[in-house]
Amino acid sequence: MVLQFFAIYRLVLRHQITRGRALLVAAISAGGILIGAAVLRNVSDPTDAAVNFVFVLGLGLTIPVVSLMLGSRAMGEWYDDETLVYVWLRPVPRSIIALAAIAAALSISIPANLVPMVATVLAAGETGGGVLTGTMAATTLVTIPYTAVFVVLGITVKRPLAFGLIYVFIWEFFISRGAEGAARLSINSYGSTILSNATGIPLTFADRAEWATTAIPAAVTIIAIVLGTLRLQRMEVA
């Protein structure tokens, strides 16, 4: 099973790292650096501005969008171009397929999200006061459940990008930032809490219990793995 896991893991990696995606991640990183350099250095409280930048644009938008773009293609590409059959028909436990695909997607989405966020903070010149460590921890902790959820979305619906973007923009970016109840059901609020706790800067609805900031994202990831396994067991393969 270990060999099977790594065979699928490597397969996903080979097909995830494309020139287009590398350019996209590079563009997001460059954008972060530019914004960090141009905007955050000219504000009166650069620490507060850097944290709010990571909170609004990072945790609220770019991290879920990048996770969506990478996660939904991990198995979604096989689903769309009908190559899933070459993996599905082999005597591999479905949980191993789901686990390997999510692990491979995370191997790309974590650095793809960390690099621009860290670059932005560094460009703003704000590395002390828990800004850098808080940014890294929050980014990593929300990237994991987002990616896992979007990997499953990729084999569940025909247009995962469209569905994912609707979810990110409507739920994660708007609704969850406007209502306490909705925030509890949003992944990014747990990352926001970590960032807020690390820096001491209050952020909107970033007041989840400390245990929940790791337990809830972990639970979401486990649920995604289980749902991915069930989906692979029950799906019709072209």
Place this chain on the structure above:
Amino acid sequence: MTAAPHPGSAAPPPPPAGNRVVAQGVSKSFGSLVAVSEVSFALGPGITALLGPNGAGKSTLLRVLCGLSIPTTGTVTVVGGNPRVDPAARSQIGLVPQQDGIFERDLVGDFVRMAAVLSNVPNPDNAVAEALDSVQLDPKLDRPLGTYSKGMRQRAKIAAALVHDPLVLFLDEPLNGLDPKQRRSMTTLFHDLGEAGRTVVVSSHVLDEVERFGSNVLVIARGRLAAQGDFRAIRALMNDQPLRFKIDCTETRQVAAALIANDVASGVRIHGDKIELTTTNASEFRSAVAPLCQSLGARLHEMTPLDEDLESVFRYLVA
């Protein structure tokens, strides 16, 4: 790989016989469209052609047999297990799917090796080398599969289906995109696998192709199993379709009259020195025609069946 096509390899013990693929009352619907309806059959070792016009339900049936698709009703077992839920059953299946999709960024060696590793082949490197050799692909090709011709991709898919030496092979239009030389070579390979005791199911709508695979057929028409078995035996059972023969002989008028008078033929037509006739009893006709010619002093040069070929059988079945 331990199948026959590898010269020089030690002869493996023959795989257990018996029915390896069993479909019982299998139906598959997509909404109101019934793609496969109440299909039942059992297949043992050897090569069987799954025959039917485009859209007859062949690919859907193959997907159900592999476990890729859930039958609406009925059951499928492959080597004693349900391939949808039983990894042991899936480990004995090799599939060449009809669709062109393939991991385009992979090298052929990576693609076939991954198939071997996922199937728990103990020595994947040897298995990959043998599988690629059997389809005449160079394992050292360093171009990604996406740059291959359709024929090369098709052979890569066949190699991946063979690499774990499965007992059951489902090949959906496997000769698509191959040139005539490759078609001959792959036909021989499939034959050898059938001879070596594998159960090989080859789907095709090209009758010439199917005839080369052998005489055992499953004919699917409009989602139903129209016939199963040796197509010549199927033809002999078609009492509603009189058999047509052509006789090349002398004294055509006397011979034709005698065939009708003796109830050997149900209808005759004379074309110069040849007689075209219909009969409802082929075996009686075959045994009667030579003595009859002899008794009339006529010389019988040749007797040819006109509609015992697969194309005729197929036409009658799906009409």
